[in-house]
Amino acid sequence: MMVLFNGELLPADAVRLPLPNRGLYFNDGFFETLVWEPAGLRYLPYHLARMQRAAAALGLHLPAALATGATLTATVRQLAATAQEPLQRIRLQLWRxxxxxxxxxxxxxxxxVTSQPFTATETPILRCDFAETVRTHASPVSFCKGPNALTYVLAARERQQRGLEELILLSGDGYVAETVAAAIGWIWQGAVYVPAEAAGGVAGTRLAHLRAVAATLGLPWHEGLYEPAGLLQAEAVFTANIAGIRPVQAVAGHLFNSETHPVLRQLQVAERTSG
Structure with a gap:
């Protein structure tokens, strides 16, 4: 397996991270997860915008090889060319x-930059509930991936212990924020509802793309601070991340017809064909 370390293509077992390492010591950095396909990087503008915002929030300079859509694509292409599979899950880790x-x-x-074969996950979620042991906390860096990683480790542990397929995290004030590794949204009376960043969740790139698709369809899109009761009265619930858009069929014993809901299906079809 090959990796890219500061622009150098190396076998993974040849990489030696020098110490001191501020990523290891202080979690002083962030990461981005992307999908490589033959046409390039999916959702590139949204990933690049989040990376640039994260670098600004942390006071970091993005290296030239990662700083623009063109250079980021060219950089990842070097690594993707070493893999046999056409679809690759790319992880970009950056630290001070x-x-x-x-x-x-x-x-x-x-x-x-590391890679592994990409597998889409779009199957319905049948067992989902609200988190009991973990809350999100809004901060200047809660929108990006990495600074709050331990929150999601603890949430994934709770999900596993409770035998759930997914877990919905609430903010410290009790508002719906996100799931363990995906954004969450729901549909009610022909409109899409999603949590605001003020709830402390990650700013999802797939969700940002879905919002653009909804605009082309003329679907109302509402972003705000919503209590769990608002989600539970929805007609359909879904999660969204780079792996897929997944209908949620049940939350805390409340059943939904998410998989067959016409608005969600319309969104899914339009999103797949929009690139």
Whole structure:
């Protein structure tokens, strides 16, 4: 297996991360998960926007190889060319260079890109409930992936212990935020409802693309702070991440016809054909 480490294509077992490492010591960085296909990177504008926003929030300079859509695509293409499968799940990890204590000494960054075969997951979710042990917390970096990773580790542990397929996280104030590894939305009276970033969830790239698709269909899109009761009165519920859009058939014992709901099906079909 090959990886890209600071722009150099290397066998994975040849990579040696120098110490001190601020990503290891302080989680001083972020990561991005993308899908490579023969045409390039899916949802590229949304991923790039989130990366640029994350770098700005953390006070990091994006390396030139990652800083634009063209250079990011060219960079990932080098690694994708070493794989046999046409679809690849790409993980880009970026952390601040140098050492020091909490106060950083530089805005420069180091980075690592790895890949594995991509598998879409769009099957309906049959067992879902609200989290009992974990809450999200809005912060200047809660929109990006990485700084709050331990929250999702704990949430995934609860999901596993309760024998659920998915777990819905609430904010500290009790508003619907997201699931363990996906954005969440629901449909009610012909409109789409999604949690606002103020609930502390990650700003989903697939959800951003879905919003653009909904606009082309003329579907109303509402973003706000919603209590669980609002979700439970919905006609259809879904999750969205790079792996797929999944209908949620039951939440906390409340049943939905999400898989066959005409508005959700319309969104799914339009989203697949929009690229």
């Amino acid at each position: 260079s140098g050492g020091g204590l909490y106060a950083p000494a530089t805005a420069d960054a180091e980075w690592l």
